[in-house]
Amino acid sequence: MFLDSDLLLSALRALTPILLAALGGAICERAGVFNIGLEGMMLMGCFTAVTTSWFTGSAWLGVLAAALAAAAYSLILAVGAVTLRGDAVVLGVAMNLLAVGLTGFLLRTVFGVQGTFDDPSLAGLPLVGGFTPLTYLSWAAVGVAAVLLSRHVWGLRLRGVGEAPDAAATLGVSPVGYKYGAILVSGVLCGLAGAQLALGNVTLFTENMTAGRGWIAVVAVMLGRAAPVGVLLAALLFGLAEAAGFRLQGLGLPQQATDAAPYVVTLGALFLTTARRRRRTRPSGAAT
Amino acid sequence: MTPPRAEPAVELRGITKRFPGTLANDAVDLTVRHGEIHALMGENGAGKSTLMSVLYGMELPDAGTIRVDGRDVDFASPSDAMAAGLGMVHQSFKLFGSLSVAENVVYAAEPRRFGLVDRAAARRRVRELAAEHGLAVDPDARVGDLPVGLRQRVEILKLLHRGARTLILDEPTAVLTPAEADALFAVLKSLAAEGRTVILVTHKLREVLEGSDRVTVLRDGRVVARLVTSETSADEIAAAMTGRAVELDRVHAPGTPGDVVLEVSGLATDAVRDVDLTVRAGEIVGIAGVAGNGQSELIEALAGLRPVGAGHVALQGEDITHASATERRLKGLAYVPEDRHAVGTAPDASVADNLAMGHHRTSLSSRGLLPPTAVRAHARRLVERFGIKASAPEASASALSGGNLQKLLIGRELAHDAPLLLVEQPTRGVDIGAIQNIHDQLIAYRDAGHAVLLVSAELSEIRGLADRVLVMYEGRITATYDKDAADERTLGLAMAGGSGKQVETVD
């Protein structure tokens, strides 16, 4: 039996970092900020989590520090795209590249190693019922984000800011404030995603260990149309693909092929949904 | 009801506002009393919108003071102005298309329960306000799906929800059908009767004469007349605006139709069904109809922006049914689209570049390059010929006032000298002086032997310009009238779908 509870469990584990990052991306998207810096923010989270946990001996301090560090890192996007009106895509790409270089460099200076740092005494996150507390947190975050976005005053204002910033501004709602808020929240969520990856899924730091999960989160935001539940479903699809990849590896397929599984699913999903969307948005009348 | 008050609702003293290269407001004094409908008129670029932006805290004046209800105020933002009881409906609406009517109305002033938006209360609030002021609209409708007239109601409801006592409306009827405009004025009058104050920026003399109590006229940033509506006339207002006597409702001589230029048979596309029409050289054919009856879709299909489902289109005898927009233009078609901001121009580009667009393919191109001197000279010629008020050809088009942007667009298209001109709403938001200028240009274009297909929501415009009038209703041409047979009543009836009295003419 290929689809069994083991596969589901490993899919749910693979899901957590993608889901956390994608929720952050969805909130940015709703505020009108296209955030493709998720990958870089997540990687900063991984490194900070491992370093802090190693020096303090506490995985929880690692989680906290990861959230703070990634939020601080996200300020690059906030200042660059919102205050200085730079291009969010260029900034996001730069943040992703910078994070790889920066963490690699720090790995060498702090730990004196290259490639990977791991040590049996590095404190990881505890498991409760098979999952880390961050996994449960990510599920709760879906519900909280859904309610906040659709029902809370903040969510309404945020959606308004994302859709028509000058309309929001004339009503006294500061687009700058809401965009900063959204970007910082995405920073915190990506930091948690990084902590989950480096202290939960495994207990180590490897250069570029996010390995495209941030990009997949970006795609999950698009597929899920920036709605928390939609993003959950999209992220679940990728989690399943990743888990299935591992399983296929066990069946003797080459690793290079199985590692590609989530990306193949990404491409397929993108094709399918854009084709569907295209058909639906055929010109039907001139909107004024 | 508010008791009549001695101090004015709004009092502007010596407001001066300078933009680089333009003195938009020059020591303007404006006094608006409680409970009146006060019209603010002036040519395009006279400084009306700027003055209202200053009053509403969107622009800081360089000099001058503002008093609201007798108190000195100093607005740093629209929220300050709102807190003082002002509310403004902007020339381009400020709405959230994907949100519901109720969400738009309560945005940033939401009824809450435990921090969550109380949707039931929001809906109730919209229904109450709507019933109280005759502004019926479905609170659950998505604003993006609503026609313009209803969107405007949402804007007004938004202000009323915030308790606005003075409403500023910048050209509220520019995009409305005549029936929608009448409905709006009924609402405004009842608001004034309740003791609220209305400041109305408009170009339409008829509305001012029928709907306002007093009029202030601006010219080149200065107040040139303060009039009491009941004691003035259209001629006096027009003269004050332009600084010369204006001949209103001029009658143009009919054209002399020649060969067929555009021939459409059995055309069908989204919202258009089975349309036959011909336009000849030397004639203007007008399409009248309530907005949303397929006129825009028809014109877009003819311009090559919308695929043709069935039927044939021929331009000067050549089949162009499936030709691209570029091919059509090269074959002799020019097009003035309805939406001058999103379709007609590139607001961030310069005036000169905007005027060069389209001409880059033909007259301005020299071995595939665009010589800047040619572009600039071309811009200067058109600015001069069409009286476009721009500080410099290099200025960005977004700094032009609405009416001047329209002149730019029309000028650019007329300059193509194409055998066929498609033109939608040529004088929307344009002042009376400029309307005459544009009308004269269109007539001259026709008399030069070109064919013109005109779509307009202004019946007076259709009747003044068109040699033949077609009425469009639910995607079909339901009636055709000769110039003389097309009186306002007959057209109005046909536009409403009353097909009984068709005066069909043979062509």
Ligand SMILES: Nc1ncnc2c1ncn2[C@@H]1O[C@H](COP(=O)(O)OP(=O)(O)OP(=O)(O)O)[C@@H](O)[C@H]1O
């Ligand atoms: N942001 C700006 N930067 C530079 N110039 C501006 C700006 N806004 C307006 N102007 C200029 O100020 C003058 C007054 O413009 P304003 O928009 O107030 O005119 P208006 O009376 O509202 O005209 P319309 O009837 O065409 O809307 C115009 O010459 C315009 O080009």
Ligand SMILES: [Mg+2]
């Ligand atoms: Mg204006």
